[in-house]
Amino acid sequence: MKRWFGRTLGLGVTLSLGLLPGGYSRAQEAPAGPPSREKLESAARELIGTQKFCALVTVDPSGQPHIRTMNPFPPEEDMSVWMATNDRSRKVSEIKQNPRVTLYYGNHFEAVGYVALSGKAELVADRAEILKRKRDYWDSAFPGLQHLVLIKVVPERLEVVYYKEGLSGDPQTFRAPAVDLTTPAPKD
Numbered sequence: 001m002k003r004w005f006g007r008t009l010g011l012g013v014t015l016s017l018g019l020l021p022g023g024y025s026r027a028q029e030a031p032a033g034p035p036s037r038e039k040l041e042s043a044a045r046e047l048i049g050t051q052k053f054c055a056l057v058t059v060d061p062s063g064q065p066h067i068r069t070m071n072p073f074p075p076e077e078d079m080s081v082w083m084a085t086n087d088r089s090r091k092v093s094e095i096k097q098n099p100r101v102t103l104y105y106g107n108h109f110e111a112v113g114y115v116a117l118s119g120k121a122e123l124v125a126d127r128a129e130i131l132k133r134k135r136d137y138w139d140s141a142f143p144g145l146q147h148l149v150l151i152k153v154v155p156e157r158l159e160v161v162y163y164k165e166g167l168s169g170d171p172q173t174f175r176a177p178a179v180d181l182t183t184p185a186p187k188d
Contacts, residue, residue: 035167037179037186041079043162044115048075048105055104056083056151058094058121066094072103073133079155079181081117082133086142087125087149095121095151103153113162119155119181126150156182 048054056070068091072083081103085091095101099120106114124130130148142148159178160167167177 035177040158040160040177040179043165043167044158044160045075047107047113047115047162050107051105056091057102057104058091059098059100060094061097066090079117079158081153083151084138084148085151087147092123092149095123101153111163113167116159117153117155118157119153122152122154124150124152
């Protein structure tokens with residue numbers, strides 16, 4: 001049975017959102033329950049793989065969020081994400097005061113969806129770890145790798161909207177499918 005996202009306007013007329021740009025439809029089979037953690041992680045990895053950049057959201061001491069574009073590495077097996085920055089940057093001082101962050105990957109030009117990873121950031125200045133992850137452009141951005149620090153985001157929550165995989169917000173609340181990553185993944 002197909003279920004359309006829309007609103008009944010009265011007199012039997014339903015406003016339907018129908019097809020989204022890119023050919024994705026909001027029509028989907030009625031879910032038998034929430035999507036599995038495996039499905040959400042797989043969809044997140046696929047969508048993240050199409051993006052070169054993400055947004056990093058930190059919070060300053062007054063509670064004001066700050067967002068900036070970052071060039072992250074692909075997620076690790078546990079969905080942790082690494083990126084580099086200058087150790088004198090505002091984001092580093094904000095992470096030191098409040099490690100709670102969110103990474104946001106979005107593809108809205110083609111109405112594909114988004115991934116949000118929320119968790120805690122760790123600052124890593126270990127030279128061996130930096131060299132293991134070194135990117136060519138760091139030589140010009142961080143001469144001699146001076147003032148370079150890695151940010152490792154250890155996610156606690158994963159939220160995914162990915163129309164291609166039938167993952168979209170609840171028709172009543174628009175709440176996106178999400179999973180708590182602090183609990184171990186079920187073993188087969």
